[in-house]
Amino acid sequence: MAKESENKNYKVIAENRRARFDYFIESDLEVGIMLTGSEVKSLRTGQSNIAESYASIEDGELWLINGHIASLPNAGVFGHEERRRRKLLVNKRELARLWQAIGRQGMTLVPLVMYFNHRGLVKLKIGIAKGKKVADKRETSAKRDWNRQKQRLLKQNG
DSSP, X not given: OXXXXXXXXXXXXXXXXXXXXXXXXXXXXXXXXXXXXXXXXXXXXXXXXXXXXXXXXXXXXXXXXXXXXXXXXXXXXXXXOTXXXXXXXXXXXXXXXXXXXXXXXXXXXXEEEEEEOTTSOEEEEEEEEEEOOHHHHHHHHHHHHHHHHHHHHHHHHO
């Protein structure tokens, strides 16, 4: 895992805000991602979306599936497919831990945030998650509404 001071110095490219509403995130992991040059240029302009994507382990490798990175019009012949599968980089021990987590019933790998770290490398934070039921989603939304109302009351009376 990265040090705490390193986590504060990053630029967010894309965030999956819906993931925390739809899933219980039990733990998260920072992974690298294999990209082409035109993909990195496109990410620097902020043209990506990971809201509908997920991670999967296939043939002993971790893949990001359905992640969208817009193509650049001036990339020419060296462009890329927008929704291609991208390999995620983890070590064998972390991959084994993820494989065991997926083996449990209802667990899935959800991309949470894509960002440039303090060294300028593209990283992806994936969460080991369990799906929420409709009642759990209602409870989450009620808590969020109550916290907003509480903040308004404190602001008015405070």
